[in-house]
Amino acid sequence: MSPYSHHEPVLTLDNISMSFRGELVLRDISAQVRNVVRPGMSQGQVVGFYGRSGIGKSVLCRIIAGLTAPSTGAVQVGEEQHPVRPGDVGLVQQRYPLFNHRTLADNLLLAAQRKHQPEAARQEVEAFLERFRLAPHRQKFPAQLSGGQRQRAAIAQQLLCSDHLIILDEPFSGLDVAMIDELKKIIVEVTTMDELNTVVIVSHDLATTTALSDTLWLMGYERDPAGQLIPGATISPEHQYDLAAMGLAWHPNVEAEPEFGRFVEHLKEEIRRS
Numbered sequence: 001m002s003p004y005s006h007h008e009p010v011l012t013l014d015n016i017s018m019s020f021r022g023e024l025v026l027r028d029i030s031a032q033v034r035n036v037v038r039p040g041m042s043q044g045q046v047v048g049f050y051g052r053s054g055i056g057k058s059v060l061c062r063i064i065a066g067l068t069a070p071s072t073g074a075v076q077v078g079e080e081q082h083p084v085r086p087g088d089v090g091l092v093q094q095r096y097p098l099f100n101h102r103t104l105a106d107n108l109l110l111a112a113q114r115k116h117q118p119e120a121a122r123q124e125v126e127a128f129l130e131r132f133r134l135a136p137h138r139q140k141f142p143a144q145l146s147g148g149q150r151q152r153a154a155i156a157q158q159l160l161c162s163d164h165l166i167i168l169d170e171p172f173s174g175l176d177v178a179m180i181d182e183l184k185k186i187i188v189e190v191t192t193m194d195e196l197n198t199v200v201i202v203s204h205d206l207a208t209t210t211a212l213s214d215t216l217w218l219m220g221y222e223r224d225p226a227g228q229l230i231p232g233a234t235i236s237p238e239h240q241y242d243l244a245a246m247g248l249a250w251h252p253n254v255e256a257e258p259e260f261g262r263f264v265e266h267l268k269e270e271i272r273r274s
């Protein structure tokens with residue numbers, strides 16, 4: 001495998017816990033994503049994030065995005081590792097946040113202007129329209145775009161206005177195989193556009209997400225010595241997998257490799273146990 005090394009942190013979760021009205025949902029979550037450097041390449045980071053339905057993934061995503069304050073702990077983002085503020089992290093959810101009464105180009109321009117001066121914003125939008133194969137649709141309104149085009153537009157929009165870090169919440173659900181392939185390409189493109197770009201993919205599609213990721217987080221419950229489940233889901237250190245170190249990152253056809261299949265089976269077992 002080509003050489004790589006981990007450099008400065010780009011995302012830090014520092015001892016995050018979250019309770020709602022006395023009910024502990026998340027407990028003691030500490031994790032860090034560091035800038036991966038591969039010589040001669042612009043390589044961003046991809047974190048696959050799994051956990052059973054209802055365990056607390058969306059709650060953690062909102063905390064990472066600075067939209068919900070955790071009960072304890074803190075999130076630091078960016079090269080300077082400053083406390084996250086709303087807007088630093090793009091969040092692409094199933095209901096894409098495009099304005100229906102504005103054209104695609106205007107939607108993107110509005111996002112880009114949050115970060116750039118008008119002329120630079122226009123240039124950024126042009127580059128993104130080309131890169132995301134959306135240029136022919138620039139004058140369409142969101143309702144006139146296909147599901148896949150709308151999703152690409154939402155990813156472009158969130159990248160334009162956030163600071164290198166985006167969270168994709170269930171990006172593959174409801175897509176046909178051709179659209180999944182297309183989205184995989186877009187994700188690879190996003191992560192090779194800028195080495196600081198970092199994508200967190202929350203998905204129940206283990207194989208597709210693992211194949212794209214260099215890091216995996218598995219959220220689950222731990223047990224006490226008596227075998228009882230401890231309240232509050234967490235991402236324990238042994239459930240933070242370094243796929244690059246395991247030799248499973250950045251292979252175009254990794255899904256066909258026996259080791260990859262074994263690892264995905266292992267993940268399924270761990271998820272069932274949690």
Ligand SMILES: Nc1ncnc2c1ncn2[C@@H]1O[C@H](COP(=O)(O)OP(=O)(O)OP(=O)(O)O)[C@@H](O)[C@H]1O
Nearest residue numbers: 020021025051052053054055056057058059060061
């Ligand atoms: N604002 C809130 N007030 C009270 N409880 C909440 C709130 N938001 C989330 N919860 C609870 O936190 C738990 C985790 O919910 P969350 O939506 O994060 O799960 P999830 O892992 O994203 O699930 P799924 O995979 O089904 O989307 C649930 O029990 C939910 O009811």
